[in-house]
Amino acid sequence: MDGVEQFMEFVRGQFPADSEIHCPCRKCLNQALRPHHEVNDHIHIFGMSLLYTRWVHHGESPDGQVVEFREEVQHDEYDDGGGYIWLLSDAFPQCQFPKSYDEAKKYLRELGIAYESIHVCKNNCVLFHKSEVFDMDYANLEVCPVCDESRWEGGESGRQVPHKVLRHFPLIPRLKRMFAMKRTAEEAQWHKVDRKPVANEMSHPADGEAWKDFDRKYQSFAADARNLRLSLATDGFNPLGNMSTQYSMWPVLVTPLNLPPWECVNSANCFMSLLIPGPSPGKDFDLFIKPLIEELLALWKGVSTYDAVSGKKFDLRAAVLWCIHDYPALSTLSGRTTKGYYACIHCDKNPLSRALRGKIAYIGHRRFLPKDHEWRKSLAFDGRRETRDAPGKFSSTEVQAELEKVKDVRPGKHPAPAPRKRKRGEKSSPKIWSRKVGLWKLPYWKDLLLPHNLDVMHIEKNICDALLGILLKIEGKNKDTENARLDLYDMGIRHEFHLREDGDGCRMPEAFYLLNKENRTRFCKFLKGVKFPHGYAANLGRFISADGTKLQGRLKTHCCHVLLQKIMLAGLRGLVRKDVYEAIAELGDIFRELCSRNLKIDVVKGLKEKILVILCKLEKIFPPAFFDVMVHLAMHLPDEALLRGHVQYGWMYPIERRLGTLKNFVSNRARPEGSIAEAYGASDTLTFCSR
Structure with a gap:
């Protein structure tokens, strides 16, 4: 108490009674200005910072001498960090510190650690800076040369605050x-x-x-x-x-x-x-x-x-x-579409996409099988034999031809031109690229074998969510819907799963791949009882619903990583049919091999054939609506692993x-x-x- 009174007495001798001073309590740490009485209360409540032994913010110089208070100087010292520099100089007298905060920032700029602020047009038309590579010099302009919008929020006459600022390190x-x-x-x-x-x-x-x-x-x-x-x-x-x-x-x-x-x-x-x-x-x-x-x-x-x-x-x-x-950011960075019929970046020609009731599915993986494979003749997949070749990939020349169609697309929010009317009988070509991005200016970009990685982390999460959603009949994630059963009717396959008339409505027959309530309870009880070493994975019991029959909430990506590769295989044993369990277990083995510490080249080459067979097995089990583009992308992961190496460099x-x-x-x-x-x-x- 005597120390607090001694400090306040010293402050009253240096500062006017009605002034605001820096509060040295443990909560404020001299970062807030407060009246004298509030500072007194804060020190009594929170205590004074133990590191604040030389009162440089309250009139005492680093060498221990009392200096005369000047209000304007006190604020300047706080703004440029002078007090902290004084403390460092006192603690390390053998070192040479900059005299002010501005001088310290100057040293950082000379070392290349500072960043550059670049103003951006409100409509994302241009950057207000000079560039010889892109032949533009807009650094001194006050309005956008494209849309005539002011560079500043309040217009040219208002306070000069830019609409957007790009920070370039x-x-x-x-x-x-x-x-x-x-x-x-x-x-x-x-x-x-x-x-x-x-x-x-x-x-x-x-x-x-x-x-x-x-x-x-x-x-x-x-x-x-x-x-x-x-x-x-x-x-x-x-x-x-x-x-x-x-x-x-x-x-x-x-x-x-x-x-x-x-x-x-x-x-x-x-x-x-x-x-x-x-x-x-x-x-x-x-x-x-x-x-x-x-x-x-x-x-x-x-x-x-x-x-x-x-x-x-x-x-x-x-x-x-x-x-x-x-995967969505791939479209943002590359300009290539990742939605619709051409969502797969490896299947440019004749993709596997097929329109269903309300969505687009990627089915028909037997097209990658040899021509004489018995599954190509089977009607159990989609009601027809498969004679088509595997989807093709654009050559470098074909990619350049596609990019020529969109080379004039420019950034910014501009009114779209009126669409050209299509002549009768004329077929419109698919728009695979929306723009030619700046990365193509790099001389070597066209020669890269793997310019964009497929993210194993999110592919693994999407497949895990899809499997759990359909097995546990989780609302919002279950892809075994009425439309999915109508897809089976449209294809003329699996008649035992077609909708049945039930009075004024219809009912969905129970499918063999769905867990009944008893098995769902057993599976969730197993997940709740799994114990991991500290930091290995999250507590899966937190995601079990109150009735113990389903998962709720959003599973983290690493939870899905552990579930698909290890936990789900043990939990489903004896709860599903043998063919369903084997397909899911083999899929988990594929991801476990891809994520191993040292990839064996011959093993990865074998995975290319295994993942294809597994996806064909899953097509015979689950409805076509299960196979979105994220499930399909799993078949291209072994190819990318051979190009990239270990998965840690690409996920x-x-x-x-x-x-x-x-x-x-x-x-x-x-x-x-x-x-x-x-x-x-x-x-x-x-x-x-x-x-």
């Missing part, structure tokens, strides 16, 4: 810093210098065919082990929690793939290059990544960089080897964890992008200093 300085330190410079060459390839195994992207093919096509690039291969990742997230469901911002993350496996998944090596403001950019995403495209073009030509290992400068080059995203788990970290950076919900940008800059600075 320059990539080139960050890659240069990797070679400024000996340890990270050596790690950047690990893929060629220290990696020990094992026959028939893939444990690094350098073991994949996509990496090897790129090296064969660009031998001058591959000759220098210091040249970087990059992965580009993006996804949207809502920084406001439940306050807004429409708002989402999109960070663009870049990760070097040259590093050892344990460093590739290290969050410190996942650089944020762009922070795209909300609401979702949608089809205008290509406008926002132009600053990154400029840097990637410069990196392809070469950037002078100091190498700490050799002690000499060299021309650093870098290339994007593939992109990581979920969304490390990206989602990074997005969770960025979401935790939000301290001001009125300005979420600014909060994330400043906090990320501080985190990047600490990472750089710690190395």
Whole structure:
């Protein structure tokens, strides 16, 4: 108590009685200005911060002398962080600290840690900055040259607050810093210098065919082990929690793939290059990544960089080897459709899509079987024999021809032109690409074998949700609906499952693949009793309904990962027919092999045939409505594994964890992008200093 009175007496001698002062309590930590009496109350209630021993915010200088109070100086010191710099200088007298917060920010800009704020048109037409690559110079314009909208929220005469701000974190300085330190410079060459390839195994992207093919096509690039291969990742997230469901911002993350496996998944090596403001950019995403495209073009030509290992400068080059995203974001980043009849990015010609009652299904996987396979002659699948060839994929020339049709599509909200009337007898060609994105400006982009990864994480979750929904008859997730039974009637198959007349309505006969109430209770009881090691998976008992017969709520992706590969197989044993259990168990084995630590090349090649047979088995069990595009995409995962290597370099788990970290950076919900940008800059600075 005497200490509080001593402090307040000192404050009254330095500040006017009616002034507001910084509150040094443990709750405010000198971050809030309050009247004298409130400060007195706070210190009594919360106590004073134990670290605040030199009262620099209340008139005492770092050397212990009392200085005369000047109100304007006191506020300036708070705004530029002068008090904190004084504290650091006093704690570490042997170090040289910047004199002000502005000077500290200046040092960070010189190191390439700061970010650039780029104003964006209200309608996403242009970026207000200068670009020689895209031949535009809009940095000094006050109105958009396309839609004539003002650059500022209040118009040209109001307060100059931009409608949108794109935060650009320059990539080139960050890659240069990797070679400024000996340890990270050596790690950047690990893929060629220290990696020990094992026959028939893939444990690094350098073991994949996509990496090897790129090296064969660009031998001058591959000759220098210091040249970087990059992965580009993006996804949207809502920084406001439940306050807004429409708002989402999109960070663009870049990760070097040259590093050892344990460093590739290290969050410190996942650089944020762009922070795209909300609401979702949608089809205008290509406008926002132009600053990154400029840097990637410069990196392809070469950037002078100091190498700490050799002690000499060299021309650093870098290339994007593939992109990581979920399936909807694939359309956002690539411009290719992921909906409708051409939703599969691997089936460009004659896809498996087929119109059903109320949805589009992807059935007919026996088209991939040999011509003489007995299942091609069977009528049990869809009521007809299958003689068609497997779907085809566009060649590089055909892709370029398709992109020529949309090369003039520009970003922004513009009135759509009147559609041209189709002549009688004229067939309209499907629109597979909506625009030609800026990534095609990269000279090597057309030669990449795997420009966009299928996300194993979300494919696995969708399949797990679909299986649980139909087995447990979960409302909203069950695909065995009346329309699904009518599809069977339309195809003339499985007559025992057709709708039956029951008075004035119809009833659905019970199907063999559905669990009855007793078996549903046994299965849910099993899930509730499963115990995991701490941190391995969530408590599945939290998702069991009150009556113990179904799952409720949204299962996390990792819960589905564990369920499909391990838990579901044990829980369904003895509860479903043998053919149903075997198909689900074999599907879980496929995903377990794909997610193994070291991929065996011969095993992955065998998975290509196994997954095809499993999908055909499932087609004979479940109704056609079960097979949406996410179930179909599972058959292309082994092919991508051979191109990419280990699944950790292409799925969304490390990206989602990074997005969770960025979401935790939000301290001001009125300005979420600014909060994330400043906090990320501080985190990047600490990472750089710690190395």
